[in-house]
Amino acid sequence: MLIDWFTVIAQALNFLILVWLLKRFLYKPILNAIDAREKKVADELADADAKEVEAQKEKEEFRRKNEELDQQRAALMNQAKYEAQTERQRLFEEVRKETSYLRTKQQEALKNDKENLNQAISRRVQQEVFDIARKVLKDLAGTSLEERTVDVFVQRLHELKGEEKEQLTSALSKSSGPVLVRTAFELPQAQRDLVKKAIKETLGIEIQLRFETSSDLVNGIELTTDGQKVAWSIADYLTSLEKSIDELLKEQPRSEAKSKPESESEPKPDDSRSKTKPEAKTKPESTSDMPKPEEGSETKSKTKQESENKQKSKDKQESETKFESETNPSETKP
Amino acid sequence: MRLSPDELIFWQSGFIKLNATIVYTWGLMLVMVVGSKILTGKLSTGLTRSRWQNVLEIIVTTILRQIEDIGLDQPQKYLGFLGTLFLFIGMANLCIIIPGYEPPTGSLSTTAALALCVFVAVPLFGIEEQGVGNYLRSYTEPTIIMLPFNIISEISRTMALAVRLFGNIMSGSMIVAILLTITPFIFPIVMTALGLLTGMVQAYIFSVLATVYIAAATRTSKSRQKQKTGD
Known part of the structure; x- marks a missing residue:
């Protein structure tokens, strides 16, 4: 007989025990581990999804902020540029005004000097002439x-x-x-x-x-x-x-002042005056002539500004302002 | 020449005896339980895991998927019984590569014990699933005339289970033993390899058949309900 009944019973028991043991030591732990891992993976995926959503939101936020900042920066830059330009314009204007004021002041001073000198000379001449006349007549x-x-x-x-x-x-x-x-x-x-x-x-x-x-x-x-x-x-x-000569002398400066604006365009003082006051003659010329080329170069530079690049023109302007500031002291010297 | 390891008796005291079948079964049980205890003692639930854990997980999930594919909705409920059937038979057959080892499945007592377990488990699972009345009524389906045939088929398939496994494994070890006497070189190895293959196939067949029986027993009531609702 191939079947031994005791062995059959023992084997059946063995098998049932093995079922219980394997359930206890193999299937449960393995299934638990798989479940735990799957849960973990699902959690992590959900977490990643949430994080991605959050990151997307933050990215959007940053992008928006960045754009805002860019706009603000551009606005500020524009404002600063505009202000700098106006400031430059204002400074130019100020310097121009100052120079013209100084020029007119100097011209006035020179004119006064000239008048005073003329008066003094004419008075002196008059006095001398009359003195001589008196003496001659007395003698005669x-x-x-x-x-x-x-x-x-x-x-x-x-x-x-x-x-x-x-x-x-x-x-x-x-x-x-x-x-x-x-x-x-x-x-x-x-x-x-x-x-x-x-x-x-x-x-x-x-x-x-x-x-x-x-x-x-x-x-x-x-x-x-x-x-x-x-x-x-x-x-x-x-x-x-x-x-009568006194009156004439008094009237003369007035008429001279009237005729001056016309004669200023091409200042040609009398030879006698230039001889008596050579320094005074050359100086008004320098003051009246200097600004002219300056203005010309300024307009030139303005047209250049459009054609040339900004850097160059900037340099040029700087040199111009330098030139102006250099010429200013020479004007104020006298 | 022994046909079965039952004949090799180490110790006997009246009805109780300790033959090679029982001893080797204990050995297998020890290896399996201790091995799984060691391996599952340090399971990781993280994303990285050891190779052994991977192997165990593959085995368990494959068994689960097979049970589910055959038609059982809750594979984890049957995993203990069906999985242990497959693993025990598979391990017993796989160990024939060890010299001096005789597979316990080569003994008709063991296969009969396993078949008896299936024979008892099938109605138990069926009753658990659909109640005693419904389960017993399934023997009279489709008509009452089929009742004796159903009972006969129940018994005969259990016997078939036991004899099929025993015959395959026993014949495998018998062929190797005979070949060893005729051509003790190379051929026994080839036949042993063939024996490994048939061993695994038999393990698979045994557990799959058990699954099918259980599925049939647990499914009848549902199919009936479906038919009723269909009418």
């Missing part, structure tokens, strides 16, 4: 001249008319004391009589005359009462001439 004056003077005086008395004559007459008649007649030299008796006679003839009054000599008159004769005076003297002529 003598008795014979005195006689001629009296003649002229008498003639003048005769020429008196209307109101003048009446005023003089009333003045002479009113005066209590003798009427004063002043001359540069002592008059001889014949001349004195002649004067007295002429007064009597013209005015029709008898008066007492008192004769005096005065060196002030240079050469001439003067009849003085209360407030009235009939005179002829070279000094009078000289004084009136002096007055």
Whole structure:
């Protein structure tokens, strides 16, 4: 018999025990491990999904922020550029104003200097001329001249008319004391009589005359009462001439100032002036001529700015501003 | 010449005896239990795991998938019984490469014991699944006339299970033994390799048939319900 029943029972028991043992030691742990791993993987995948979503969100956020920052930066840059440009413009304008102000101020000062000098010179010349004239006339004056003077005086008395004559007459008649007649030299008796006679003839009054000599008159004769005076003297002529020349000199600067704007375009001062003041002549030229090429180069640079690249033009502008700042002190020096 | 390892008796005391079949079975059980205990003692639940763990996982998941493919909805419930059947028979047959070893499956007592286990397990699982009445009623399907035939088929398939496994393994070891006496070189090795193959195939057949029987026993009520709802 091939079947041993005890062995069958033992084997069946063995098998059942093996089932239990393998369940306990093999299947359960393995299945648990697989389940745990699958759960872990699922968890990790879910976690990764969540993280990815979060990352996507954050990425979006960062992108948005980045864009915002870019925009802000661009705006700020634009603003800064604009401000820098306006500031530059303003500084340029300021410098230009300052230079023009200094230029006009200097020109004015020079003009004043010139006027003052001119006035001083003309005054000096006038004085010298009159001094010379006075001296010459004094030197030439003598008795014979005195006689001629009296003649002229008498003639003048005769020429008196209307109101003048009446005023003089009333003045002479009113005066209590003798009427004063002043001359540069002592008059001889014949001349004195002649004067007295002429007064009597013209005015029709008898008066007492008192004769005096005065060196002030240079050469001439003067009849003085209360407030009235009939005179002829070279000094009078000289004084009136002096007055008219003074007026002329005073008027001259005004007319010069009027004509200056026209003459400034091509400044050609007189040779005499240039000789007396060579420094003053060259300086106004330099101040008036210097800005011109400067302005030209500026406009040139503006056109260049468009054609050339920015860096170059920037350098150029910098050199320009340098040039300006260098020229400024030379202008303010005088 | 021994036909079965039952005949090699180490110790006997009346009815109780300790033959080679039992001893080798114990040896196999020891190896399997200790091996699985050692290997599953340090299982990792992480993404990295040892090669042995991988092997065990492959074996277990493959058995599970096979059970599921045959038609059992809850493979984990039957894994203990069916998996152990396959593993025990497979291990017993695989160990014939060890010299001096005689497979316990080469003994009709062992295969009969296993077949008896199946014979008992099938109605147990069927009753558990659909109740005593429904299970017993399945023997009268499609008509009451089929009842004796059903009972006969139940017994005969159990016997077939036992005899098929025993015959295959016993014949395999017999051929090797005979060949060893005729051509003790190369040929026994070839036949041993063939024996390994037939051993694994028999293990597979045995467990698959058991699965099919269980599936048939647990499925009848469901198919009936389906038919009823279909009508």
